[in-house]
Amino acid sequence: MSIDSKIIEPVRTSSKDFSHGHVLTGDADIAAAYANKLDGENAYSSKEAKRLRWKLDLRLVPILWFNVTLGAMDKVTTSTAALYGMKTDCDLTGNRYSWVGSAFYFGYLIWCFPAGSLLQKLPVAKTMATAQILWGIVLIGTGFAKNFETLIALRVLLGVLEAPIIPGNFLILGMWYSRREQPIRTGLMYTGLSVLFTGPIGYGIGFITDNGNWRYFFWIAGAMTIVWAVIVGIFLPDNPVRAKFVTERQKAIAIDRVRADQTGIENKTWKKDQMIETLLDPKTWLMFLFNIWISIPNGGLTNFAPLIINGLGYTAQRSTLLTMPTGIIQTVSSYMCNGGVFLCAKYISKCQLRGAWVIFGCIVGMIAAIFLYTLPLTSLKGRLAALYMSYFYLGPYIVALGMSTANTA
Template sequence: MSDALNDVKNDLATPGELDKSSSIGAGEMGHDHNGDVDIAARYANQLSGENAYTRKEWLRLRWKLDLRLVPLLWFNVTLGAMDKVTTATAALYGFREDTGLTGDRYSWVGSAFYFGYLFWCLPSGSLLQRFPIAKLLFVVQLIWGGILIATGFSNNFPTLIALRVLLGALEAPIVPGNFLVLGMWYTRREQPIRTGLMYTGLSVCFTGPIGWGIGFLVGDHQWRAMFWITGGMTIVWACVIGLLLPDNPVTAKFVTERQKAIVIDKLREDQTGVENKTFKRDQVIETLLDPKTWLMFLFNLFISIPNGGLTNFAPLVIKGLGYTSQRSTLLMMPTGIMQTASSYICNGCVFLCAKYIPHQQCRSGWVLFGIVVGLISSVFLYTLPTDNFNGRLAALYMSYFYLGPYIVALGISTANTAGHTKKVTTNALIFIAYCVSNIVAPQFFKAEQAPLYSLGIAAILGSYILAMITIILYATYCWWENRRRDAIDEAAGERIHADTDFRDLTDKQNIHFRYVW
């Protein structure tokens, strides 16, 4: 290996790693118990020569993985989206009046969920690294269902705040855990389409019919039943996750040993690893010093403002157009269809571009496309006359297009982060940004401005503009860093992966790593 490549490795790798990689082959890593290697290392180099697998064999295995994992991950996200907005549906049935949510107290109930989420983001990241992911999600969702049922018995503002904070803390590991699972089984090229399938807005297809059905109940049990039903669903689903979701490819029981080796081999080129349970302080420090971390933090801070405002106030906006409570719950259902369409369009196009023009980077382009659609919709929602009910309703629906660019950006962050400790730390910081914006956003929706909430819509408009600027800066940084690394590899005259595969190196430490943008 040339002197130039050695110099670069000394700059990018942590002390001691290069000595280990030069003496330990990929196939021998499974015997290294010092915590530096990935759990998948012992499966490396098992499928060469006569043991090599065919493309047809991989496609059959991928279908097997899709049918098992994608539905489980999808309902994990859908259930979370459904449970955290139960208050929005309950608000249509006397929830605010029965619990004394006068003035801006309802806004604070919406924000309280994200205070819990914010508080528990970093600890949940540590738990996701320390404990088996599927088992942790099972326990979390079991308690989460109990909290929802308890919310149905609450009668005052302090109790609601406490329960919503707890609910937020319990949801903190769900989405980061989902993305960790996705990264364990699929390559960076395969992740976008599955992220789109996993992350949809179809929770309204459950909350809408449930909200419509409880409208036939009498007394104050209408809004209470919303929490009891969703809480019961969550407890049942926790049991399903405990039985069917694997912790990682190495311990999974629904695939054979050969299939595990095939999955590991497919992931090898990405250089992102699978899982390492050893906490590494140097990776945390690198995360905090990485410009990409803070650019993605800011992007999620801005792009989540529409989510924080619309999820809590859209039903009240629709009801303010003159519809009954029951009709308002049904009219919320197209918002989920729009979110799902946005997710499928943006992530599907990213997948197609990666398949047919793999040498062209286009993920940020589709993020910008989705933001522009949401931006135009917000302009209409802000400027249309108040008596244009149909136009304002259509603009409200289209404003939910923010979900597509949000999901694509999450996928970009996952694909651009290597090193298990760095992954969980980056995920935690991103979801801290998500929490902060969801705490702030409801405060722009002032009770005295109902049902138009002009300040809230203006905040959404501004957030889209800031999100566009941030994602452009992120893409520019990734482009520059890739060019720098290409020049280094070109000068070295070779590109060897054996010294970095499954070493749990970060994207900064690994000179073979390339960013997608």
């Protein structure tokens, strides 16, 4: 029986957490006060739950999608700028450009754990919006950079500021959707459609005749990020209880829909025993290693794909446009792998085959990489097609991200 066709029994909790629907201590989940609002004659129908789910999809998924899209845009700013002279203007000789590309990930790695702690203690959406405003300011500042050292510092800082966004997105997703509903929303959230912005913007910059026209890319991306941060701060709720776009009854239904997962909605109390349990769980370290390995092609492709295409003989302007098919492949990969997980969960009882879809996506990307390496240098179209198919890695990456939330209560 699906979650939409029945009322989920309340999760058992101790008396110290809540009694008769009222929170008694700060240790209780904030949704505890809604525990008994749907009992008896107040029970909701599956039709009512579906209407609410559709309402959530229209409100939350587009915001979460653009959060990810902005981050993806930022990761190609340096590679697009490099086509228009950033390497010369900032003296990026030797392997300096590679270090600029890597600097972002150093900042991200350093701050990912503190960012998770901040999201645990502070309002999720407001924390994300604040980080995005600062991230936009850093992007604008990058447009004024004149040397290698400044670029390194700004890219590290940018990685720090982007660290709360992805975990924040997944926290929001987990507050509103059940585990069975999350894979398809994760797939919608993660696409390669950032190229629909970066491609045309990069192409348009090519018409600017000023010296240092590459700087405009950072200024435009930074301004977009700041504007979007304001939208996130206004329209993305921190949790269902504080959401203004749903009624009190809809809040209770939203909370009841995810109660069977026993993940709660939001609890600001840090629990040492949960941290120890997480660190001792082999799944934690397997997912940690997998995300490192799957990110290797991500870092290389985002930093060098436009330059690789340019090296195949295309102009800087045309190279920016030819990056757009990479986003199409990423989107197809995301929808195929996450859609497969969703369909398996729907039609094969108690089976989502997440691992199988991860393996499938990795094999496709690996075959593409082999062709890219072995095809002769004169086979420009073949090598370009292989480069595009290398972006299939996104599908298994996204499915793997969802595996951690799906296997954790």
